[in-house]
Amino acid sequence: xxxxxxxxxxxxxxxxxxxxxxxxxxxxxxxxxxxxxxxxxxxxxxxxxxxxxxxxxxxxxxxxxxxxxxxxxxxxxxxxxxxxxxxxxxxxxxxxxxxxxxxxxxxxxxxxxxxxxxxxxxxxxxxxxxxxxxxxxxxxxxxxxxxxxxxxxxxxxxxxxxxxxxxxxxxxxxxxxxxxx
Numbered sequence: 001x002x003x004x005x006x007x008x009x010x011x012x013x014x015x016x017x018x019x020x021x022x023x024x025x026x027x028x029x030x031x032x033x034x035x036x037x038x039x040x041x042x043x044x045x046x047x048x049x050x051x052x053x054x055x056x057x058x059x060x061x062x063x064x065x066x067x068x069x070x071x072x073x074x075x076x077x078x079x080x081x082x083x084x085x086x087x088x089x090x091x092x093x094x095x096x097x098x099x100x101x102x103x104x105x106x107x108x109x110x111x112x113x114x115x116x117x118x119x120x121x122x123x124x125x126x127x128x129x130x131x132x133x134x135x136x137x138x139x140x141x142x143x144x145x146x147x148x149x150x151x152x153x154x155x156x157x158x159x160x161x162x163x164x165x166x167x168x169x170x171x172x173x174x175x176x177x178x179x180x181x
Contacts (some may be wrong), residue, residue, distance in 0.1 A: 011121070012038065012049055020045045051124040055096035056083020056163075057130035058171050059108055062147065065171065066132075067155075068103055069145035074090075075160030081127065081167065096128050104146055105138030115170055117163040125163040129171070151177050 006015070018025055018040035020037045025038040030046055033034040038047040052124075058081050059066040067079045082103040086095040093110055100108045108130035139146050161163045172178070 007035070009057055009094055010049065014047060015047055016051040018043060018047070022091050032103055046110070051118075052097075053092065054083055054123045054125045054163075055086050055099060055110055056081050056090045056125060056127045056167075057096050057100045057110070058114060058118075058127060058129045058167060059100060059104070059106060059132055060111070061132050064148040064150050065154075065168075066104060067147055067149055068139070068143040069147070070142065071144040072142050078158050078160035079155050080160040080164040083127070085123070091093050092126050093128070094145060096126070096130070100130065101135065104135070105140075106135040107133045109133050114167055114174075122163075125161075125167075126149070127167045151175060 001071070015038050016025055017023065021040060021107045023040045026041050027036050028039050029035065030037045030039065038049070039045070040047070043051035051128060066082070068082055069079050070076055082100040083096070084099040084103070086092055090098070096110060097108055100106060111129040111131050114127040114129050117127065138145070139145055154168055156165070156168075
């Protein structure tokens with residue numbers, strides 16, 4: 001699917017078939033809480049659609065942080081920190097380091113959890129502070145710019161996601177400064 005096509009997402013209203021037997025899914029209340037879920041009438045598989053997990057870092061160096069400008073949707077042309085989905089069988093910390101390397105060319109050491117962000121109909125975003133330990137700053141296919149920025153240079157009006165804004169506000173506040181955005 002190209003960036004020109006409609007952005008498709010896995011959501012309760014888009015899942016239609018059972019991943020185990022390929023039967024058409026129906027909706028019904030499921031015990032113990034009686035919340036409506038997608039259920040296969042053939043094999044009784046309940047398709048619980050849970051949020052995915054994203055791991056990210058805010059790389060720090062000399063009082064500055066590294067931001068990436070997205071070249072893909074969602075958020076094309078907007079700024080965020082390096083991050084992406086945690087793969088099955090991977091720890092969140094390993095995913096944060098892997099995504100940072102893939103998106104920036106930099107190896108990082110995690111310097112502590114900044115916070116966990118959760119928004120309706122979005123992935124759970126786990127963000128770490130990070131120190132650069134090596135590598136060469138290099139953009140990837142998902143971004144077209146990488147910038148080291150002082151807190152006063154953060155482009156608050158062009159941040160990609162609520163989690164980007166919230167994490168950067170927290171990072172700035174932890175430094176004893178007042179976030180501008």
